[in-house]
Amino acid sequence: MSDPQEPSVVPGLTRPIVFARRGRLAEAVVEHLTMAIVTEVYPAGTSLPTEAVLCEMYKVSRTVIREVSTTLAEKGLIVSQQGRGTIVQDKSHWNLLDSIVLRALFHRDDGISYLDNLIEIRLLLECAMAAKAAARISDDDIERMKSMLGNMEKLRGDPAAYSRADVELHNFIMAVSGNELGRAIINGIQGQALTSREYNGRPTPTDITQTHRAHEAIVAAICRRDSAEAAREMRHHIEISWHHRRTGEKPADAPPA
Structure with missing residues (x-):
């Protein structure tokens, strides 16, 4: 058998694959x-x-x-x-929830439509989970969530680090809601979507400022234990953020560049 490090090319795919020597x-x-x-x-x-x-x-x-x-x-x-x-x-x-299949779906020519599907799922589940989190959050979790938001403020000059903290904050809110199945569904799908450039976008400092404002509004509503407002702020955040990444259009309420 030839050296497993040798790249192999599937016709029609532009990038060769190089296999590791680790039994993979x-x-x-x-x-x-x-x-x-x-x-x-x-x-x-x-x-x-x-x-x-x-x-x-x-x-x-x-x-x-x-x-x-x-x-x-x-x-x-x-x-x-x-x-x-x-x-x-x-x-x-196809098993569309299989992690490898999912990752590939987001890289199809029509991958944007599957990202739209993910946003629909997030809107259905995350808004409800934000409302539930507001209803059941403990004082200790409020302090932890505020601390996470404060750390995100310090990361605003580092888009990659802010993006990771963004995912962690959303995951924390979902965990507080107690909806473990909903959290698993979103994390399972979004975990593969994060490999897509279209989903991540290329956030500018202005984008991060707008996103951080949205996070502040979500956290404030949850801290007030206002379930209806938490759901509204989460919906506004997800819809506006995706519209901006999908179209490149600046949100109407964004600050001037």
């Missing part, structure tokens, strides 16, 4: 082929290359390719058909 061969091939299937390098109804071709393409053994095929089938991406080989399944069969 099958995982790496799964990730690469999942990306190729989901981004329609191999469209639904078409056949994947034969086992022999895949072995040569990725410089791995037949055992690895068979393990990969089993995993892709479990994700609903492929099915073996007598006389036709390995066929790519229609999207309706």
